[in-house]
Amino acid sequence: MANGLTQGVAAMVAACSIWGLSPMYYKLLSHIPAIDLLSHRMIWSLVFFGLVLGLQGRLREVAHSFSGPSAFGRVALASLMIASNWTLFIWSVQTGHTTQSSLGYYIYPLVAVVIGRLVFGERLHKIQWACVGLAAIAVCVLTFGLGTAPWIAVVLALTFGFYGLFKKQLNVGPVVSVTxxxxLLAPFAVVILLQSYHKGVPVFGEDVQTLTLLVLAGPITAVPLILFSFAARRLAMTTLGLLQYINPTLQFACAVFVFSEPFGAWHLIAFVLIWCALGLYSLTALRQDKLRRKADRAASLSGTTL
Structure with a gap:
C-alpha cells in the first residue's frame, strides 16, 4: 500500500512538473504561429496515444467513448474547450503572458467549485465561498491596478473548468477520452496546416531541431496525462488536488525567473490573495477528507462489531 502511494505521488509530481515546465518548450517554438503549433500538438498527440492504446489492445475503447446518449456531443464540447485552452495557453507563453497563464491555473480549482455548485448543486461551506470571494477580489485588484482585466487567466480557468465538467460526464478513462x-480535432488540424503550407509557411519548420520539437508535442501532451491517470488510481482526491498546484507554481517560476516577465506590486497583491484562498481551500479539503476517513473507519468498525 505504501509503495503504491509513493509511486502515485512520484507519478503526479512528474506529471505536474512536465505541465509546469512546458512553457519553456513552447517558448522555443515562438516562431511557429500558435494555431499551427496547436495543430501539430493535436496530430502528434493522436499518433502517440494511438500507439499507446494500440500496444495495450485498447483502441476499441475510443469508439466506445462515442457511444451512448449525447456522448458524441460531450466529446465534441470537451474537444472545443481543450482546444481553446491549449491555443490560449500557447499564445500566452509565446507573447510574454505566462504569469497570467499561471494565475489562470491557480484560479481553476475555485472555478471548478463554483461550477460544481451551479451545475450539480454541490454545497459549499462558508470558507469555500470565502476562497471564491478572494479569487474574485484578486481579479478585481489586477483589473484596477493594471487598467485591464486579466482576461487570459479568466478564460484559461473557465475553459479548463468547463472541460472538466464535460469530462466528468464521459464514462471512459482520461487517456481514452483525450484520444x-x-x-475529432485532427481533421481541423490537418486543414489548418494545409492552409499554412499553401501560404508558403514551412509547416514542419526550417530545420531538424524545429521538426524534432514539433514531433515532441505528442509525448509532451500524452506522457503527463498517462502519469496523471496512473496517480489518480493510487491517490486520494485531496492529495491529487494539492499536488496539482505544482503546475501553476512552476509556470509562475518560469514566467518570473526564466522569462523575466513584469511582476509588480499589483501582481504581488493578486497572487498573495490567490495563494491565501488556495491555502484556506486546501486546509478545508484536508479537514473534510480527515473527517470522512474517520467516519468510514467508524462505520467499518461498527459493521465488524455487528
Whole structure:
C-alpha cells in the first residue's frame, strides 16, 4: 500500500512538473504561429496515444467513448474547450503572458467549485465561498491596478473548468477520452496546416531541431496525462488536488525567473490573495477528507462489531 502511494505521488509530481515546465518548450517554438503549433500538438498527440492504446489492445475503447446518449456531443464540447485552452495557453507563453497563464491555473480549482455548485448543486461551506470571494477580489485588484482585466487567466480557468465538467460526464478513462477528443480535432488540424503550407509557411519548420520539437508535442501532451491517470488510481482526491498546484507554481517560476516577465506590486497583491484562498481551500479539503476517513473507519468498525 505504501509503495503504491509513493509511486502515485512520484507519478503526479512528474506529471505536474512536465505541465509546469512546458512553457519553456513552447517558448522555443515562438516562431511557429500558435494555431499551427496547436495543430501539430493535436496530430502528434493522436499518433502517440494511438500507439499507446494500440500496444495495450485498447483502441476499441475510443469508439466506445462515442457511444451512448449525447456522448458524441460531450466529446465534441470537451474537444472545443481543450482546444481553446491549449491555443490560449500557447499564445500566452509565446507573447510574454505566462504569469497570467499561471494565475489562470491557480484560479481553476475555485472555478471548478463554483461550477460544481451551479451545475450539480454541490454545497459549499462558508470558507469555500470565502476562497471564491478572494479569487474574485484578486481579479478585481489586477483589473484596477493594471487598467485591464486579466482576461487570459479568466478564460484559461473557465475553459479548463468547463472541460472538466464535460469530462466528468464521459464514462471512459482520461487517456481514452483525450484520444477521442484529439481524434475529432485532427481533421481541423490537418486543414489548418494545409492552409499554412499553401501560404508558403514551412509547416514542419526550417530545420531538424524545429521538426524534432514539433514531433515532441505528442509525448509532451500524452506522457503527463498517462502519469496523471496512473496517480489518480493510487491517490486520494485531496492529495491529487494539492499536488496539482505544482503546475501553476512552476509556470509562475518560469514566467518570473526564466522569462523575466513584469511582476509588480499589483501582481504581488493578486497572487498573495490567490495563494491565501488556495491555502484556506486546501486546509478545508484536508479537514473534510480527515473527517470522512474517520467516519468510514467508524462505520467499518461498527459493521465488524455487528
Amino acid at each position: 477521442a477528443e484529439v481524434l
